[in-house]
Amino acid sequence: MTYVKFFSDKSGLVGFEISGHSTNSCEDLEGKLVCSAVSSSAYMTANTISEICGDKIEADVSDGFMRIRVTGASEATRKVLEGFRLHISELSKQYDSRITTTTEV
Numbered sequence: 842m843t844y845v846k847f848f849s850d851k852s853g854l855v856g857f858e859i860s861g862h863s864t865n866s867c868e869d870l871e872g873k874l875v876c877s878a879v880s881s882s883a884y885m886t887a888n889t890i891s892e893i894c895g896d897k898i899e900a901d902v903s904d905g906f907m908r909i910r911v912t913g914a915s916e917a918t919r920k921v922l923e924g925f926r927l928h929i930s931e932l933s934k935q936y937d938s939r940i941t942t943t944t945e946v
Contacts, residue, residue, distance in 0.1 A: 843879055845929050847922070847944045848910060854922035856898075856910035859883055863939040875939045878932060883907055886925040894918045 843863045848856040859879060864872030887909050891898050894917045901908040911918055926942075933940035 842938075843876065843940045845879070845933075845940065845942045847926055847942070849944060849946050853914070853919040854926065855914050855919075856908070857883070857886075857922070857925065858906075858908040860906050862905050863936070871936075872939060875932065875936050879929065879940065880907075882925060882928050883909075886921055889921050890918050894921060 843859060843861045846858045847854055848858070862872070863875035863879065866872075887898060887900060887907075890896050890909070890911060894915055896911050896913065896915050896918045899908075899910045899912070911922075914922070929940065929942055933942050
């Protein structure tokens, strides 16, 4: 199971944390697809925030884990994070046995 937690403050989203894997075994092609979709969109989000929006991020990444937090998130960054949350939310509806989402204030 992949767990995605979104972090927010009074102004909106400021980051996310992803942990776990969506695969059940090496032969689980659907799980690999879901893992790839989550990972790719997470990296695109982090890169867009840091390289396009220009906001500073704190990142922690290892196998099966990624945490991104933005200090002083701009409006553009908050919109990128909202887009990422929408994408993950739609994936979790389609693959509800593989992705769980929460939001932490």
